[in-house]
Amino acid sequence: MDMAANPQVIRQHLIDPEICIRCNTCEATCPVGAITHDSRNYVVDADKCNFCMACVPPCPTGSIDNWRTMPKVQAYVLPADDLRAVAEGSGLQWVNSDADKVQAVQAAIAAEPQPVHVPRERPAPVVVDEGPLVLVETRRDLRAMTLPFEQQPLA
Numbered sequence: 001m002d003m004a005a006n007p008q009v010i011r012q013h014l015i016d017p018e019i020c021i022r023c024n025t026c027e028a029t030c031p032v033g034a035i036t037h038d039s040r041n042y043v044v045d046a047d048k049c050n051f052c053m054a055c056v057p058p059c060p061t062g063s064i065d066n067w068r069t070m071p072k073v074q075a076y077v078l079p080a081d082d083l084r085a086v087a088e089g090s091g092l093q094w095v096n097s098d099a100d101k102v103q104a105v106q107a108a109i110a111a112e113p114q115p116v117h118v119p120r121e122r123p124a125p126v127v128v129d130e131g132p133l134v135l136v137e138t139r140r141d142l143r144a145m146t147l148p149f150e151q152q153p154l155a
């Protein structure tokens, strides 16, 4: 960043994408619509933020820092003509992305149906059988069997 060319500084909230859980509380809280999000990050627009601090306390993860003092810089513009000349001087061909195709792909991605969240079903609770134990004999009829304690002592 070239602070000498553009010494103006701004104060800006930064939202840590590694901590943010995308709960949307901050965006819903901000009274001036300074917080927006895309599919990856929540960001604060420093040009809209009025420093009210309403977004910081409700954040459940502490993702929003209080303030960062940042140099205000202009968006970088790629010097395509210079780069094209460099490429052609080396026998290469400079190829730009086709803006129409990029836009068509982005629109197709945006139109993709969102995956349906199917909650996992809880398994049925285990019911413990508190009844008496049952002896199971599959081959012999125990009714005709004399158990040791049933035998008459020998005379």
Ligand code: SF4
Pocket (backbone or CB within 6 Å): 013, 029, 030, 031, 032, 033, 034, 035, 044, 048, 049, 050, 051, 052, 053, 054, 055, 056
């Ligand atoms: S400090 Fe206030 S205006 Fe700035 S982003 Fe947070 S809620 Fe919005």
Ligand code: SF4
Pocket (backbone or CB within 6 Å): 015, 019, 020, 021, 022, 023, 024, 025, 026, 027, 042, 058, 059, 060, 061, 062, 063, 064
């Ligand atoms: S409130 Fe905090 S955790 Fe929720 S979306 Fe905003 S920055 Fe992320």
